[in-house]
């Protein structure tokens with residue numbers, strides 16, 4: 341689905357279906373999140389509607405009374421054949437339409453089948469989207485690197501395949517003279533499948549290059565920032581590395597992993613990487629696509645879990661992050677929880693959060709003193725399995741001093757007759773490498 345009419349489609353109406361399986365507060369939270377997703381796409385939300393239903397399986401999703409209401413709110417632009425009045429429809433409904441403004445797009449906070457999307461589109465005569473469609477659209481607008489673009493394109497095509505239909509809506513016209521006897525629909529599906537195979541091939545190549553690049557960094561201590569979308573990962577990354585990274589009050593501002601050195605620079609260097617954010621009900625294809633982006637997290641020496649501690653829903657967001665990361669196998673990597681946006685909390689709130697998460701760090705990416713403390717914690721952690729040793733470097737040894745200064749922490753140095761005596765802290769591999777240089 342490509343939103344070709346996005347300039348004109350600027351007023352959105354959101355619809356939430358409350359099934360018995362979903363608690364009311366969860367549904368409200370999810371609807372608030374959908375509102376932010378839709379706003380990120382550039383739409384203006386003119387109202388929300390909710391309705392209790394036993395399930396979301398009805399072809400019209402909502403009851404007929406509610407459908408009539410949606411028809412009114414979108415300016416009666418649909419085809420009447422698709423709207424039946426069922427007088428036994430006694431479901432509880434709620435509207436929150438602030439001012440009476442007609443909507444040009446209706447967004448459902450659940451996943452809709454291709455048939456439901458089609459039926460509702462015909463009944464309302466406006467664009468109808470589901471949650472997955474919205475998320476895929478955001479991802480595709482925000483992807484910057486080749487790998488992210490490929491991953492999103494694959495997810496988009498996978499989403500589209502079952503939604504393809506004949507140009508004349510259901511007709512099964514045969515293409516004469518082509519020999520194959522395939523319908524237009526079949527031809528379109530085959531084209532999409534061929535394209536998917538091509539994209540997957542290309543992605544494998546791109547990923548091989550990324551993997552090589554990662555393996556060259558394998559000896560370096562690296563920290564990955566992970567967490568829910570909009571938690572403040574990129575802001576923290578920016579503050580820790582002094583780099584100009586995109587920070588936006590938008591969902592999924594970051595889709596590509598960036599890697600930068602921790603600043604002020606340490607010896608050895610510590611690498612920090614920013615990763616894609618998570619969201620509840622992330623479409624399955626996108627989860628699969630972004631596993632490769634998250635490889636950066638799998639290879640990290642320390643994971644910084646960033647949460648927006650000022651968001652009352654952060655516990656359930658953290659749970660989503662944990663679930664996805666468990667799937668990619670990060671259980672053995674040490675973790676530090678960062679309770680970010682502490683500037684939005686009062687003292688009592690901070691105190692009770694620290695009691696609840698005693699190992700966490702309360703911080704704000706906007707507070708330089710907090711960033712300095714975080715920097716220290718990262719450095720201390722990176723040195724925890726390092727060894728201290730004294731090295732004697734003869735004045736005649738070439739290049740060794742440079743190697744030591746770049747890759748080890750020098751605690752003390754003395755100049756005597758035999759050479760420079762250095763007290764260093766270093767990882768085992770580096771120590772071995774330097775000793776070999778000294779023996780040569």
Ligand SMILES: Nc1nc2c(ncn2[C@@H]2O[C@H](COP(=O)(O)OP(=O)(O)OP(=O)(O)O)[C@@H](O)[C@H]2O)c(=O)[nH]1
Nearest residue numbers: 569570571572573574575588589592593594617705
């Ligand atoms: N008040 C406050 N706002 C913050 C803080 N840290 C980040 N923000 C804001 O939160 C919003 C999201 O920040 P980002 O750093 O882009 O969040 P992210 O986790 O990288 O988000 P995605 O890339 O979308 O997954 C921006 O508007 C930031 O300015 C903080 O400590 N306090």
Ligand SMILES: [Mg+2]
Nearest residue numbers: 573574593594
């Ligand atoms: Mg970001």
